[in-house]
Amino acid sequence: MIIFPDGHNGLVIARYSNFYAVEGSNGTITQCVSRKKLSPLCGDFVTWEVSGDGGVITAVMPRRGVLTRPDRRGQPKETAANIDQLIIVNAIPDVGDEEASYEFNSALTDRYIVATELLGATPLILLNKCDLASPKTIERMELALKIYQAIGYSTLLTSTKAQIGIEALNAQLCDKTSIFVGESGAGKSSLINAIMPELAIRTNEVSAHSGLGKHTTTTTMLYHLQQGGHLIDSPGVREFGLWKVDATQLALGFREFQPYLGACKFRNCSHRHNDGCAIEAAAKEGKISSVRMESYYNIYNDINSSD
Ligand SMILES: Nc1nc2c(ncn2[C@@H]2O[C@H](COP(=O)(O)OP(=O)(O)OP(=O)(O)O)[C@@H](O)[C@H]2O)c(=O)[nH]1
Ligand SMILES: [Mg+2]
Ligand SMILES: [Zn+2]
Structure with a gap:
C-alpha cells in the first residue's frame, strides 16, 4: 500500500x-x-x-478493477473494487413444484462469468437451496454444472438450511476478496451468515403472498474473515447486463474460445453463423458446449441492441 x-x-x-x-x-x-x-x-x-x-x-489508491451492477432503473452503477472472486449465487426455487421444472440460470451465470473474466477475477458458480431439490433435480443440476467444470471453473451445491457445502465454500474463501452476487433472494446474505454466524446479517424473508422481501440487502458491505480474506455482500439483481463490452471482449469472456481465437477465416469474425469460424467449428465437433455457444449468441445480441 x-x-x-x-x-x-x-x-x-x-x-x-x-x-x-x-x-x-x-x-x-x-x-x-x-x-x-x-x-x-x-x-x-x-x-x-x-x-x-x-x-x-x-x-x-489505484484499483485492480471495478465490478458494475445495474441500479433500480437498470443503469450501470459501480459497486465494488479490488475483487478477486465472484461467487455467483443461483438457487432452487422455493415455491411449490417449480423445482421439478427448474432450469439452471445459465443466462445470468454466463453474463457474470464474462464480467469476472474481464475483471481478471475468478468465478465460483454456486447453486444454493439444494435442500429444496428432489434427487432428480440435483442430478440435472449436476449435469448443468459439469459444463462449467469442464472449462475449469469451480462449482458448488449448497444449502444454508441443511448445512450442505458450507465447509467447501469456506475453503474457497481464504486470503481473497470475494463478492456474493446473483438474484435477490438466492441466499447471498444467508451464505455469509452460515460462514460467519457471529454477524447475524438480516436476511430476506420473502413472503409467498406479497412476493416482497423484508430484509433484502440494500448496501454493498465488506466483512473480514477470521482466517484471512474478505467477503462482500451485495444487493441482488433481476438481470445482469454487461456494459462497455464489445464483441472482441465478449469472446475473451468465454475462456473455452481461447484456443481458437485468431483461427477464424475472417479477422473480424463475430463467431455467429460465420463462414470459416473456428469457434463454431469447434462447437460443432462438441469441443465447445452448445449451451455456452447459445449463451454467447444471446449476450452478443444483447450488447449490440442496447446501444
Ligand atoms: N430452503 C432454503 N432457503 C434458504 C436457503 N438459503 C437461504 N434461504 C432463504 O432464502 C431467503 C432469501 O435469503 P437471503 O440470504 O436474504 O437472500 P439474498 O440473496 O441475500 O437476497 P437479497 O439481499 O435480496 O439480494 C430467506 O428466506 C432465507 O431464509 C437454503 O439453503 N435453503
Ligand atoms: Mg442479501
Ligand atoms: Zn469466428
Missing part, C-alpha cells in the same frame, strides 16, 4: 448515500465524506483526513 504522509490510510467497507465507512488498520471505523471528483467504492483503499467528527477522503 502507498503511504501518504499527511493522511490516514483505510479501507472502504460500506457506503451509505454520501457517507463512507472507512476502516483503519487498527480496526477503527470513521464516517467519511469524499472530496468531489473521487468516487470511492466498497473495497477501495483510500487516504483520509480528519474533518469535524469524521473524515474526508482525499485520495483513492
